[in-house]
Amino acid sequence: METWLINKSIVVIGGTTGAGLSAAQAFVRNGANVVVVGRNPESCLMAELNLGSNARAKQGDATQSQTALDAIQLCIREFGSFDALYHAPEDHEEPSTDGPLHNLGLESWRKTLDQNLTSLMLANQAAVRTFMGMNKGGSIVNLSPDIASTESNLASHAGTTAKAAVIGFSKSIAATYAGHDIRINVISTDTSMPADLDGTAVYLLSDHARFTNGQVLVVDGGRSVLEEQY
Amino acid sequence: METWLINKSIVVIGGTTGAGLSAAQAFVRNGANVVVVGRNPESCLMAELNLGSNARAKQGDATQSQTALDAIQLCIREFGSFDALYHAPEDHEEPSTDGPLHNLGLESWRKTLDQNLTSLMLANQAAVRTFMGMNKGGSIVNLSPDIASTESNLASHAGTTAKAAVIGFSKSIAATYAGHDIRINVISTDTSMPADLDGTAVYLLSDHARFTNGQVLVVDGGRSVLEEQY
Amino acid sequence: METWLINKSIVVIGGTTGAGLSAAQAFVRNGANVVVVGRNPESCLMAELNLGSNARAKQGDATQSQTALDAIQLCIREFGSFDALYHAPEDHEEPSTDGPLHNLGLESWRKTLDQNLTSLMLANQAAVRTFMGMNKGGSIVNLSPDIASTESNLASHAGTTAKAAVIGFSKSIAATYAGHDIRINVISTDTSMPADLDGTAVYLLSDHARFTNGQVLVVDGGRSVLEEQY
Amino acid sequence: METWLINKSIVVIGGTTGAGLSAAQAFVRNGANVVVVGRNPESCLMAELNLGSNARAKQGDATQSQTALDAIQLCIREFGSFDALYHAPEDHEEPSTDGPLHNLGLESWRKTLDQNLTSLMLANQAAVRTFMGMNKGGSIVNLSPDIASTESNLASHAGTTAKAAVIGFSKSIAATYAGHDIRINVISTDTSMPADLDGTAVYLLSDHARFTNGQVLVVDGGRSVLEEQY
Numbered sequence: 001m002e003t004w005l006i007n008k009s010i011v012v013i014g015g016t017t018g019a020g021l022s023a024a025q026a027f028v029r030n031g032a033n034v035v036v037v038g039r040n041p042e043s044c045l046m047a048e049l050n051l052g053s054n055a056r057a058k059q060g061d062a063t064q065s066q067t068a069l070d071a072i073q074l075c076i077r078e079f080g081s082f083d084a085l086y087h088a089p090e091d092h093e094e095p096s097t098d099g100p101l102h103n104l105g106l107e108s109w110r111k112t113l114d115q116n117l118t119s120l121m122l123a124n125q126a127a128v129r130t131f132m133g134m135n136k137g138g139s140i141v142n143l144s145p146d147i148a149s150t151e152s153n154l155a156s157h158a159g160t161t162a163k164a165a166v167i168g169f170s171k172s173i174a175a176t177y178a179g180h181d182i183r184i185n186v187i188s189t190d191t192s193m194p195a196d197l198d199g200t201a202v203y204l205l206s207d208h209a210r211f212t213n214g215q216v217l218v219v220d221g222g223r224s225v226l227e228e229q230y
Numbered sequence: 231m232e233t234w235l236i237n238k239s240i241v242v243i244g245g246t247t248g249a250g251l252s253a254a255q256a257f258v259r260n261g262a263n264v265v266v267v268g269r270n271p272e273s274c275l276m277a278e279l280n281l282g283s284n285a286r287a288k289q290g291d292a293t294q295s296q297t298a299l300d301a302i303q304l305c306i307r308e309f310g311s312f313d314a315l316y317h318a319p320e321d322h323e324e325p326s327t328d329g330p331l332h333n334l335g336l337e338s339w340r341k342t343l344d345q346n347l348t349s350l351m352l353a354n355q356a357a358v359r360t361f362m363g364m365n366k367g368g369s370i371v372n373l374s375p376d377i378a379s380t381e382s383n384l385a386s387h388a389g390t391t392a393k394a395a396v397i398g399f400s401k402s403i404a405a406t407y408a409g410h411d412i413r414i415n416v417i418s419t420d421t422s423m424p425a426d427l428d429g430t431a432v433y434l435l436s437d438h439a440r441f442t443n444g445q446v447l448v449v450d451g452g453r454s455v456l457e458e459q460y
Numbered sequence: 461m462e463t464w465l466i467n468k469s470i471v472v473i474g475g476t477t478g479a480g481l482s483a484a485q486a487f488v489r490n491g492a493n494v495v496v497v498g499r500n501p502e503s504c505l506m507a508e509l510n511l512g513s514n515a516r517a518k519q520g521d522a523t524q525s526q527t528a529l530d531a532i533q534l535c536i537r538e539f540g541s542f543d544a545l546y547h548a549p550e551d552h553e554e555p556s557t558d559g560p561l562h563n564l565g566l567e568s569w570r571k572t573l574d575q576n577l578t579s580l581m582l583a584n585q586a587a588v589r590t591f592m593g594m595n596k597g598g599s600i601v602n603l604s605p606d607i608a609s610t611e612s613n614l615a616s617h618a619g620t621t622a623k624a625a626v627i628g629f630s631k632s633i634a635a636t637y638a639g640h641d642i643r644i645n646v647i648s649t650d651t652s653m654p655a656d657l658d659g660t661a662v663y664l665l666s667d668h669a670r671f672t673n674g675q676v677l678v679v680d681g682g683r684s685v686l687e688e689q690y
Numbered sequence: 691m692e693t694w695l696i697n698k699s700i701v702v703i704g705g706t707t708g709a710g711l712s713a714a715q716a717f718v719r720n721g722a723n724v725v726v727v728g729r730n731p732e733s734c735l736m737a738e739l740n741l742g743s744n745a746r747a748k749q750g751d752a753t754q755s756q757t758a759l760d761a762i763q764l765c766i767r768e769f770g771s772f773d774a775l776y777h778a779p780e781d782h783e784e785p786s787t788d789g790p791l792h793n794l795g796l797e798s799w800r801k802t803l804d805q806n807l808t809s810l811m812l813a814n815q816a817a818v819r820t821f822m823g824m825n826k827g828g829s830i831v832n833l834s835p836d837i838a839s840t841e842s843n844l845a846s847h848a849g850t851t852a853k854a855a856v857i858g859f860s861k862s863i864a865a866t867y868a869g870h871d872i873r874i875n876v877i878s879t880d881t882s883m884p885a886d887l888d889g890t891a892v893y894l895l896s897d898h899a900r901f902t903n904g905q906v907l908v909v910d911g912g913r914s915v916l917e918e919q920y
Contacts, residue, residue, distance in 0.1 A: 002692060065336060101351070101403050102359050106295060109351055113343060117391070121331070121339055128332050155406050157399065161347070164398020165391050171915055172390035173331050178912040189901075199898020208889020211879075214915025218905055222868040225861055225904025232462060401685055408682040419671075429668020438659020441649075444685025448675055452638040455631055455674025525796060561811070561863050562819050566755060569811055573803060577851070581791070581799055589792050620862035621807070621855050628854020629847065633791050636845050 004206040006031035009079040011071045012086045013062050013123045016043035019143060019194035020088030021050070026198035027086075027205070028054050033079040037062060037071045039090060062090065062119035068126035084139040084205045085127040087120055098158040112158035117165055124169075124184070128177055137181025141204045142170050143197070144188040144216075163188070167216055174214030183213040190220050234436040236261035239309040241301045242316045243292050243353045246273035249373060249424035250318030251280070256428035257316075257435070258284050263309040267292060267301045269320060292320065292349035298356035314369040314435045315357040317350055328388040342388035347395055354399075354414070358407055367411025371434045372400050373427070374418040374446075393418070397446055404444030413443040420450050464666040466491035469539040471531045472546045473522050473583045476503035479603060479654035480548030481510075486658035487546075487665070488514050493539040497522060497531045499550060522550065522579035528586035544599040544665045545587040547580055558618040572618035577625055584629075584644070588637055597641025601664045602630050603657070604648040604676075623648070627676055634674030643673040650680050694896040696721035699769040701761045702776045703752050703813045706733040709833060709884035710778030711740070716888035717776075717895070718744050723769040727752060727761045729780060752780065752809035758816035774829040774895045775817040777810055788848040802848035807855055814859075814874070818867055827871025831894045832860050833887070834878040834906075853878070857906055864904030873903040880910050 010027050014020035015036030024034045024047070034055045036047050044057035051057075056078055060067035068085075075082045098108035124140060131138040144166045167186055174184040185204050187197055200219050203209055218224050240257050244250035246268025254264045254277070264285045266277050274287035281287075286308050290297035298315075305312045328338035354370060361368040374396045397416055404414040415434050417427055430449050433439055448454050470487050474480035476498030484494045484507070494515045496507050504517035511517075516538050520527035528545075535542045558568035584600060591598040604626045627646055634644040645664050647657055660679050663669055678684050700717050704710035706728025714724045714737070724745045726737050734747035741747075746768055750757035758775075765772045788798035814830060821828040834856045857876055864874040875894050877887055890909050893899055908914050 002694070004692070004694075100406055101355050102362060104351070104355065106348070106352070110344070110348075113347065113395075114340070117343065118336070118340075121334070122336070125331050125334065132332060155402070157402050157406070160402035161395050161399040164402075165343075165395040168394020168398075169387065169391040172385070172387050172394075174912060175915050176330055176385050176387070178915070183912065196901045199893070199896070199900075200902065203889070203893040203898060206889065208893060210889075211886045211909045211911045212890065212907065213912030215908055217902065217907070219901045221901045222864060222873065222903030225864050225868070232464070234462070234464075404682060405685050408685070413682065426671045429663070429666065429670075430672065433659070433663040433668060436659065438663060440659075441656045441679045441681045442660065442677065443682030445678055447672065447677070449671045451671045452634060452643065452673030455634050455638070560866055561815050562822060564811070564815065566808070566812070570804070570808075573807065573855075574800070577803065578796070578800075581794070582796070585791050585794065592792060615862070615866050617859065617862050617866070621859040624858020624862075625803075625851050625855040628858075629851040632845070632847050632850035632854075636790055636847070 002030045004030045004202055004208060008032040008083045008205065009075050009081040010034045010084040010086060010205060011068070011075050011082065011127070012036045012088065013068060013071070013119065014038065014088035014090040015086070016040065016047040016057060018088070018091060019197055020086070020090070021047055022194040023086055023088065023198055023201045024051055024055065026202050028052065030202050030206075033075075035071050035075040035078070037067060062123060063115070065122055068123040072126055072130050082127075082130055082134070082138070084141075085123060086141050086143070086201060086205065087123050088143045089116060089119065098156050100155045101157045104157060109158045112156070113162055113165070116159075116162035117169075120166060120169065124173065128173070128182060131182050132180055137183070139205050139209075140182070140184045141201055142166055142184070142186050144186055171214045171216075178213055183210070185209070185212060185214065186216045188216050188218045188220075190223065232260045234260045234432055234438060238262040238313045238435065239305050239311040240264045240314040240316060240435060241298070241305050241312065241357070242266045242318065243298060243301070243349065244268065244318035244320040245316070246270065246277040246287060248318070248321060249427055250316070250320070251277055252424040253316055253318065253428055253431045254281055254285065256432050258282060260432050260436075263305075265301050265305040265308070267297060292353060293345070295352060298353040302356055302360050312357075312360055312364070312368070314371075315353060316371050316373070316431060316435065317353050318373045319346060319349065328386050330385045331387045334387060339388045342386070343392055343395070346389075346392035347399070350396060350399065354403065358403070358412060361412050362410055367413075369435050369439075370412070370414040371431055372396055372414070372416050374416055401444045401446075408443055413440070415439070415442060415444065416446045418446050418448045418450075420453065462490045464490045464662055464668060468492040468543045468665065469535050469541040470494045470544040470546060470665060471528070471535050471542065471587070472496045472548065473528060473531070473579065474498065474548035474550040475546070476500065476507040476517060478548070478551060479657055480546070480550070481507055482654040483546055483548065483658055483661045484511055484515065486662050488512065490662050490666075493535075495531050495535040495538070497527060522583060523575070525582060528583040532586055532590050542590055542594070542598070544601075545583060546601050546603070546661060546665065547583050548603045549576060549579065558616050560615045561617045564617060569618045572616070573622055573625070576619075576622035577629075580626060580629065584633060588633070588642060591642050592640055597643070599665050599669075600642070600644040601661055602626055602644070602646050604646055631674045631676075638673055643670070645669070645672060645674065646676045648676050648678045648680075650683065692720045694720045694892055694898060698722040698773045698895065699765050699771040700724045700774045700776060700895060701758070701765050701772065701817070702726045702778065703758060703761070703809065704728065704778035704780040705776070706730065706737040706747060708778070708781060709887055710776070710780070711737055712884040713776055713778065713888055713891045714741055714745065716892050718742065720892050720896075723765075725761050725765040725768070727757060752813060753805070755812055758813040762816055762820050772817075772820055772824070772828070774831075775813060776831050776833070776891060776895065777813050778833045779806060779809065788846050790845045791847045794847060799848045802846070803852055803855070806849075806852035807859075810856060810859065814863060818863070818872060821872050822870055827873070829895050829899075830872070830874045831891055832856055832874070832876050834876055861904045868903055873900070875899070875902060875904065876906045878906050878908045878910075880913065
């Protein structure tokens, strides 16, 4: 067994399905305890069975103020500590059907921004407040939303705006809380295979990355660098 | 008289006060016709007097769907064309009192994002739709919000998030509409002297910048490059 | 006549042919005095005839230590001042025939780096020393090398390395000399039409850009932003 | 024992002292075989003793064409494979005494560029050629030069130029060789504790980072993000 995350207790928002669940499995394989949060009760049940005795699942809507705090408290109660947050956006039952700017409705625009940013802010806030309250450092990784998740192939300008906002938010709070020994980094991806991100997530939450703060790790097989070719 | 903007008809959202008014004056000095939009009726009156016969002022709330479209239609009716949009955020009567993440309220977070992003999206949408409808190109410049505008000296994490979103939005739509000969660029600043931005705004809206698209011009006297020193 | 560069005395390295000559013409049209430098005596003669009474041409090899200093002294003697430097790399008679890394020879690598970086360093050094010696500010614009200038269509990894070095050098010295009121910016391009860059060069050397320092302006019609689309 | 690098055979240029030796130790702890290269015979001897039976040391000057190739061949002969290259610049016995641009000598400028870039190019070329010749993928990590390594506290503009060149070179070749399943990434740092970089190096050379290509990982405890604070 690997031990990169031994003695780490980690809350994974959006951890009962998709990229969040895949990461949670990798965290457990590397020695961590995890609490996963998801909206769907059945996914929670399945995730807890799947993840084994080092994991707890908590049903909740992460766009509500209390959800992340409750999960963090459960993490502390069950595992005696809270060391890291992994925020993976959940797929939405009714994905916003926004598209390119010239066809975009004001309500879709607001909904996409809210879906992508409210849960992010609340979970990061709960983690930062807890780390500060416990007078200890900690690590946060925010997975940037997969902007290709809408079914159509059209540009989602609300989605790309939200993606930029996630990165700006993370860098900004990284600068503010560096003095509190809290690290915040982003994984940015366009891939559709959730497991591709697991190694990067394990690395960033581990102490091997303890001098890495405010960074955006692009995990896309080099697609972005290919396009930048000049 | 300079002629960098001769024969250009330009709508300036937030153009009756501050950086928007200063830019509108520079546009007129460089040969342009302008329509300025502001919330306050008295500011509109003063701006029209100040700007002279090549300008019209239109009172309106740019967070409402119709405002930018109405201004564009006025521009076409009065000056026979619509060539460019300059979006300068208006100061808010009740600036959102958000602060660093650990003290941030959910309502302040949502309000700051909405104040900074709704007017931006609506005005850019109205401009893009009009350019496409007229089957002609055009130029848009978005002024990124001045995140130091809150009275306190504290970090505004909602503000920095909005700033990143403005840039991401602008780059993303620049890529989509480049094929329609529509250019979108951003002026990013932290300075408090509105007139410092005028030359950059004139340049970006002029044909001298016709090969510049999707760029962020930082106008801060080199402050950011000083900090990047590594 | 435009007046964006009225009363400015500008030295243009590589100003007797190509993008440098085109920029020098634009500088004169905007009211500047210019001294252009080129290796070829006939190009110097033609450039002086072409540019008119507000220009002088000086023959010299810009990879030699004295050339830029001599041109600056000529500029001061003839026009009474030295306010700005525009560094446009000259085409080489024997362009380095480098290619992708796996085919690259050590001598080609060194030659490409040297051809692109020595003249840049010497000219910027001469300008900075003169500005400091005269105890006045000034403006420098470095045109990044056109990496597609080699005849083949293959990647030139030495060329892209030099391009990155030009940008890193310019940002680094911009930070150091900001306190001396010296601004250094870069125009980065892949276009083959030299005149496309003229408006950007006029803007950056003018006082309208006096709060812009350490920036890279990409002038490529949006090609780079299209490729960044994510 | 960790197993992130099990079955990997890695050549470490500059691996007998400093950050290179520290990384080589971490590679061995994670299951790799390593060949380390250094100029000093005694450092080679000490490194081989220190690293144990899974390591070989090879004396050589990495600015000579043959050195990296020889090390790669030794790696294949001894361990049956060659999977990755780690390029850590060696400290120079006579560090170039360059400084800020206005005091910089042409010979110091050339020497600093050559010291930082020749060994980089040759080692990357040898690795890319070998991977292509074996018709297999591979991973390269280039450690960007520590620009604070000169004794003085003054800016080294030659050093910052070289640093930018290392990054530009790495991104450019990453784009070209992505189709050959060769990944090239950069670790950029300003820290003086070599061991701080070990975890990042292990991660980037491991298969956990197999979808990461052309990226720059800044390992500086968040110093750069603090300075970007806007």
